[in-house]
Each structure stands twice: as C-alpha cells, then as structure tokens.
Amino acid sequence: MGDAVTADGLVKHYKDVKAVDGVSLRVPEGSVLGVLGPNGAGKTTTVRMLTTLIRPDAGAATVAGADVLRDPQAVRRSIGVSGQYAAVDEYLSGRENLEMVARLYHLPAKEAKARARELLRQFRLDDAANRPAKTYSGGMRRRLDLAGALVARPPVIFLDEPTTGLDPRSRGDMWDVINDLVGQGTSVLLTTQYLEEADRLADNIVVIDHGRIIAEGTADELKAQVGGERLEITVAEAERIADATRVLEVVGSGTVEADRHTRRLIVPVTGGTQSLLQAVRAFDEQAIAVQDIGIRRPTLDDAFLSLTGHKAVSDEADDFEQLAGQAS
Amino acid sequence: MTDVRTRLSSTTADDSQEIRTGSLIGDGLTVARRNLIKIRRVPDLLIFTTLQPIMFVLLFGYVFGALAGSGASVQSGYREFMMAGIFTQTIIFGATITGYMMAEDMQKGVIDRFRTLPMHPSAVLLGRTLTDVVNNVVVLVVMSVTGLIIGWRIHHGALHALWAYLLMLLFAYALSWVFAYVGLRVRSPEVVNNASFMIIFPVTFIANTFVPSQNMPVVLKQIAGWNPVSTITQSARENFGNLYALKSGQTHAAVDKQTAYTWALQHPDLYTLSWTAVLLAVFLPFATAAYKKAVAK
Known part of the structure; x- marks a missing residue:
C-alpha cells in the first residue's frame, strides 16, 4: 500500500515567526496519523498547507498521489476537511449546508439531496436539519462540519482538532465516527492537543513543537522512549516507608523514589505483574499495610512532557489560542 | 452514537464516484443560491431589498415633489420624472451589498x-455578483409596482422599458465587481458599508436623478453631465417616456436640448455601456486577484 499523504520539509514562515519549520510526515493508506502538539506548534498551518489553503514557502507534499502545489484541484477532489473552527454557513440550515457542499463536489441535484439526508441521519442532526446552523450547539456544528467533509466519501480526511472544546460525550461520539471511517479504509490525518485522543485513534503519532517534529512512532514507541513500567505504592503509615523502600530495592530494577508527605514510593520494574506479585507478598510477610499498589505504564502525557519539557495543554496556551483565533 | 457507527459503515463503504472540478457557471450558481438563502434569513438584508426601495420612492416622490410646485399635476409630474433617478440610485446602492457580504464572508x-x-x-465572486443581479431584479419589480401605484407610467412600450432596466442592471453588475474588490481589500463589513455610503451619496x-441637473451651479452641472449615473437616468427617462414629465411649459425639443447638455447625455446608452465595460475590464481581474490574495493568507 502507498501513502495517502506525504510531506517533505514543509516550511511556512509568517514574517519572523517560523510557524512550520521543515515538517516531513507520511500517512500510509488506511491509517490514522496523529499530529500531536500544543497550541501554536504549527499543526493547523501544516494542515492548511496539505489541504491547499496556503502555499508552503518550501518543501513538497502529495495527497492521494496528487501534488499539493502543482495540482491543488486534484487534491481537493480527494479530500475532506473538518476544521477547528467549524466551516459551516450559519445562515443555512444543516440540510442546506450539506446540499451546497454536495453540489460543489458536483453531485447531481437528486444525489446531493439524498446524501445530505443520509449524513444528517448518521450524525443525529435530522431533528435540526431545517434550522439555521446559527442555532446549533458547538457539538452539533462540529458534527455538521465533519458531515460536510464526508459528503463526497473522500479517501483522505483531514481533521484539525476535531474535538477541541467539545464535552466528553460529544468527544466520545466523534471518536466513534473517526474509528468507523478508518475501519472502511479511509486515511486520516488528525491533529490534536489531547494525548488521550492520539493514543485512542492514531496508528502513528508525530509530536510537533515550535514548527518541528520532535518525535515520531506508535503510541507505545513514544511511551517507551520515556521509560518502562514503574511500580507505585502508597503505604498506610509513614513510619513504614523505610521498610517499604528496602522491599522495593529488591523487587525493582533502579532507585526507589519515596515521598514522605504523600507516603508514595515509585520504582522502575522489569518483571511486570511478576514484580507486582513479588512486592505484594513481601509487604504481606512484613505486615506493611498498603493503601494502593499498581504497575503504572508511562502515558503519552509523560512522553510529551519529557520530549518538549512542557505539558501538552496549559492555560496560557489556551488563552493564546483564543487571541490568535480572534486576530485571524 | 453507536447507531451512527453501524449506519456509517453501511453507507460510506464503496461507490467512490468520479469527482470533477466544477464549471465557473455551475459553481457560481450554487454559491448564488446560497447567498439568496442568506438574504432571506437575514432580516436586515431583506428589508434593504424590499422595504427600503418602497420607502425611497414614497419619500423622494412626495417630499421633493413639493419643491416642483403646488399643483397636483405638477407634483405627479415630478414623481414620474424622479422614478428613473430613484431606480438608478437604488440599483447602485444594491451593488454595495456585494462589498458588505464579501467582507463578511471573508471573516x-x-x-x-x-x-x-x-x-x-472564481465561483465565489461570480456567485456573489450574480446574487446582486437577482437582488436588483427584485428591487426593480418592487419599485416599479410602487411607482405604478403613485402614478408613474411607461409610455414607450415594453421593449424600451426592458432596455432601460437592462442598462441599469448591466451597470450595477459592473459596480458589484468594484465593490467586491473594495470588500476584499477593506475586510470589515461595517467599514465597507460606511465607505460605500460616503461615495455613493x-x-x-450630483446627477440628474432628482433634479434637472442643467439648473445646477456650473461645476456641479458639468460633473453631473458626465456622471454615468446621469446617463443611465437620462436613458431610462427617454425609454420610459418620462423625459417631459416635469411641467416646465417648454417644448419637447427645448427639453431635449436642455437636459442633454453634454456629449455623454446626448449618447447615454453608449456612454453608460463604455463605463460598464471599463469597470468590468479593470475590476474583474482586480477583484479576482484580491480574492486569491485574501484567501492565500
């Protein structure tokens, strides 16, 4: 199988700001690539270049085999795009929005109507089908926007932060829809600032920060970069921390970190559940009361933190994004 | 959303039909249809299209009519005279909707x-300007009916009248491209609106729209004499047969001579069409380039 999307050394500068500074990536056909990064990392700019909305200053890209720079119309024939700022016409009803998009994909009038009806039902918008989109909730607008991206059943779909700002239930709904698309062989490039989302949906992940790719691989590979499993224990009594530490020095494969205040101890382990059982037995024998014990695998959050030196989402970043959104 | 999942898989699966790139006309019409739906949904725009023309006809007809003299026949004569002027003014204002809505869409x-x-x-621009044509046709119908009610008449038959309407629509269409360009460059709907009024008023x-421009002070008289607004109005008055509606006690020949005091007013159709052609030749490519630039960001 070929690649649905390829990008080689994409660069986009805005005056002095290097929004995207040499991004290369691949989306193998039928797979999901998660582009993970904080606000302002260059995710949206990358998507805008790949979807022919802006021209890169340097680099090359193909989508569904068509050159983004030389044949943008061929690219547009093969893609569906759903953005962070839902691109729906708020004066038009949901039905009118989808019919218009279908007509602009040049579906015959009858087919356009049928397809709109079908998508409205699929995305549970049939009750609101004839209301102007202005009256829709945030989640409904996103669903309508995604439905617009799917009108022509494109083989490649770009989703720019599809769940940012959605409540947990709408987010779960969105994940289901995306999973289904992939199940049918659609290739997806998805940007997100939620590590959980990348973990859930993406076959491969690239981590992007300050316009550059700083890591790539599967979710497991990225987690492995941060380190292996750890055993975490919370003891019931602070006096027993010293005893617990001695146990963990035997069970674990590295230094034991102990926090007196939270009565928590952490040690790297290599034996997985075997190490866990070993520790439980030892604590039992020595009558050390344990409040909580478990094997903890590093999350993508840990990976992101160790790769970028900062958290994936911060309050300041959100504020910055809002300002940027208003300015653009 | 489990139902969504099962249904999706049953429908999105196969039949990847041939997607082609659209034709300018076809896509332009789709965009125009969308714009017309929008006009219906936005009360302000709907009022602009329907009530405002009626108000203008009544306001100008009866208020300025009082200036023409005190007799009823003098005042009804003025109303007949000013209809061509108010048609022209309203249709020109209609072109600014393109600028306003273009700026709004870009946001x-x-x-x-x-x-x-x-x-x-170019379908977005074509659709936008075509919307103005439809809008202007509606405006012309509404105003004509209002005019007929207050005593305005077409004296020279349907063909001449149609030509008068067509000339207005053509000029307004060219002007739509001018305002599309303005809307794309200014980018703020409110500013476009204000700027348009500053220019269009x-x-x-300064034209023969509401008063006989030959009576204006000499500088204004010359400006009015070469103003395409005057030539559209002059042509419409001639074609509707309203040129002699102002009761001045003069012969038709004298009125002809006095109203058509410049070459432009003597050849109003040719002059208006030349303006239309020049505006289109300049602003069609300008607006297209501005659109490309605006969306490239």
Whole structure:
C-alpha cells in the first residue's frame, strides 16, 4: 500500500515567526496519523498547507498521489476537511449546508439531496436539519462540519482538532465516527492537543513543537522512549516507608523514589505483574499495610512532557489560542 | 452514537464516484443560491431589498415633489420624472451589498470550506455578483409596482422599458465587481458599508436623478453631465417616456436640448455601456486577484 499523504520539509514562515519549520510526515493508506502538539506548534498551518489553503514557502507534499502545489484541484477532489473552527454557513440550515457542499463536489441535484439526508441521519442532526446552523450547539456544528467533509466519501480526511472544546460525550461520539471511517479504509490525518485522543485513534503519532517534529512512532514507541513500567505504592503509615523502600530495592530494577508527605514510593520494574506479585507478598510477610499498589505504564502525557519539557495543554496556551483565533 | 457507527459503515463503504472540478457557471450558481438563502434569513438584508426601495420612492416622490410646485399635476409630474433617478440610485446602492457580504464572508469559516472543495476558483465572486443581479431584479419589480401605484407610467412600450432596466442592471453588475474588490481589500463589513455610503451619496446626487441637473451651479452641472449615473437616468427617462414629465411649459425639443447638455447625455446608452465595460475590464481581474490574495493568507 502507498501513502495517502506525504510531506517533505514543509516550511511556512509568517514574517519572523517560523510557524512550520521543515515538517516531513507520511500517512500510509488506511491509517490514522496523529499530529500531536500544543497550541501554536504549527499543526493547523501544516494542515492548511496539505489541504491547499496556503502555499508552503518550501518543501513538497502529495495527497492521494496528487501534488499539493502543482495540482491543488486534484487534491481537493480527494479530500475532506473538518476544521477547528467549524466551516459551516450559519445562515443555512444543516440540510442546506450539506446540499451546497454536495453540489460543489458536483453531485447531481437528486444525489446531493439524498446524501445530505443520509449524513444528517448518521450524525443525529435530522431533528435540526431545517434550522439555521446559527442555532446549533458547538457539538452539533462540529458534527455538521465533519458531515460536510464526508459528503463526497473522500479517501483522505483531514481533521484539525476535531474535538477541541467539545464535552466528553460529544468527544466520545466523534471518536466513534473517526474509528468507523478508518475501519472502511479511509486515511486520516488528525491533529490534536489531547494525548488521550492520539493514543485512542492514531496508528502513528508525530509530536510537533515550535514548527518541528520532535518525535515520531506508535503510541507505545513514544511511551517507551520515556521509560518502562514503574511500580507505585502508597503505604498506610509513614513510619513504614523505610521498610517499604528496602522491599522495593529488591523487587525493582533502579532507585526507589519515596515521598514522605504523600507516603508514595515509585520504582522502575522489569518483571511486570511478576514484580507486582513479588512486592505484594513481601509487604504481606512484613505486615506493611498498603493503601494502593499498581504497575503504572508511562502515558503519552509523560512522553510529551519529557520530549518538549512542557505539558501538552496549559492555560496560557489556551488563552493564546483564543487571541490568535480572534486576530485571524 | 453507536447507531451512527453501524449506519456509517453501511453507507460510506464503496461507490467512490468520479469527482470533477466544477464549471465557473455551475459553481457560481450554487454559491448564488446560497447567498439568496442568506438574504432571506437575514432580516436586515431583506428589508434593504424590499422595504427600503418602497420607502425611497414614497419619500423622494412626495417630499421633493413639493419643491416642483403646488399643483397636483405638477407634483405627479415630478414623481414620474424622479422614478428613473430613484431606480438608478437604488440599483447602485444594491451593488454595495456585494462589498458588505464579501467582507463578511471573508471573516467566516465558510470560505475555508469553499477553498477545500474542487470548485472553480472564481465561483465565489461570480456567485456573489450574480446574487446582486437577482437582488436588483427584485428591487426593480418592487419599485416599479410602487411607482405604478403613485402614478408613474411607461409610455414607450415594453421593449424600451426592458432596455432601460437592462442598462441599469448591466451597470450595477459592473459596480458589484468594484465593490467586491473594495470588500476584499477593506475586510470589515461595517467599514465597507460606511465607505460605500460616503461615495455613493454624492455620486448619485450630483446627477440628474432628482433634479434637472442643467439648473445646477456650473461645476456641479458639468460633473453631473458626465456622471454615468446621469446617463443611465437620462436613458431610462427617454425609454420610459418620462423625459417631459416635469411641467416646465417648454417644448419637447427645448427639453431635449436642455437636459442633454453634454456629449455623454446626448449618447447615454453608449456612454453608460463604455463605463460598464471599463469597470468590468479593470475590476474583474482586480477583484479576482484580491480574492486569491485574501484567501492565500
């Protein structure tokens, strides 16, 4: 199988700001690539270049085999795009929005109507089908926007932060829809600032920060970069921390970190559940009361933190994004 | 959303039909249809299209009519005289909707949607300007009916009248491209609106629209004499047969001579069409380039 999307050394500068500074990536056909990064990392700019909305200053890209720079119309024939700022016409009803998009994909009038009806039902918008989109909730607008991206059943779909700002239930709904698309062989490039989302949906992940790719691989590979499993224990009594530490020095494969205040101890382990059982037995024998014990695998959050030196989402970043959104 | 999942898989599966790039006309009409729906949904725009023309006809007809003299027949004569002027002014104002709505659209996400679709790159502009034509046709019908009610008549038959309407629509269409360009460059709907009024009020008043411009002070008289607004109005008056409606006690020949005091007013159709052609030749490519630039960001 070929690649649905390829990008080689994409660069986009805005005056002095290097929004995207040499991004290369691949989306193998039928797979999901998660582009993970904080606000302002260059995710949206990358998507805008790949979807022919802006021209890169340097680099090359193909989508569904068509050159983004030389044949943008061929690219547009093969893609569906759903953005962070839902691109729906708020004066038009949901039905009118989808019919218009279908007509602009040049579906015959009858087919356009049928397809709109079908998508409205699929995305549970049939009750609101004839209301102007202005009256829709945030989640409904996103669903309508995604439905617009799917009108022509494109083989490649770009989703720019599809769940940012959605409540947990709408987010779960969105994940289901995306999973289904992939199940049918659609290739997806998805940007997100939620590590959980990348973990859930993406076959491969690239981590992007300050316009550059700083890591790539599967979710497991990225987690492995941060380190292996750890055993975490919370003891019931602070006096027993010293005893617990001695146990963990035997069970674990590295230094034991102990926090007196939270009565928590952490040690790297290599034996997985075997190490866990070993520790439980030892604590039992020595009558050390344990409040909580478990094997903890590093999350993508840990990976992101160790790769970028900062958290994936911060309050300041959100504020910055809002300002940027208003300015653009 | 489990139902969504099962249904999706049953429908999105196969039949990847041939998607082609659109034709300018076809896509332009789709965009125009969308704009017309929008006009219906936005009360302000609907009022602009329907009530405002009626108000203008009544306001100008009866208020300025009082200036023409005190007799009823003098005042009804003025109303007949000014109809061509008010047609022209309103239709020119209609062209500014393009600027306003273009600027508004550029601020909305829907332009991004358009740009990722395999549609003709100029379809948004074509659709926008075609919307004005439809809008202007509605405006002309509404005003004509209002005019007929207050005593305005077409004296020279349907063909001449149609030509008068057509000339107005053609000029307004060219002007739509001018305002499309303005809307794309200014980018703020409110500013476009205000700027349009600043320009259009003097342009439509320093003309023969509401008063016989031959009576104006000499500088204004010359400006009015070469103003395309005057030539559209002059042509419409001639074609509707309203040129002699102002009761001046003069012979038709004298009125002809006095009203057509410049070459432009003597050849109003040719002069108006030349303006139309020049505006289109300049602003069609300008607006297209501005659109490309505006969306490239």
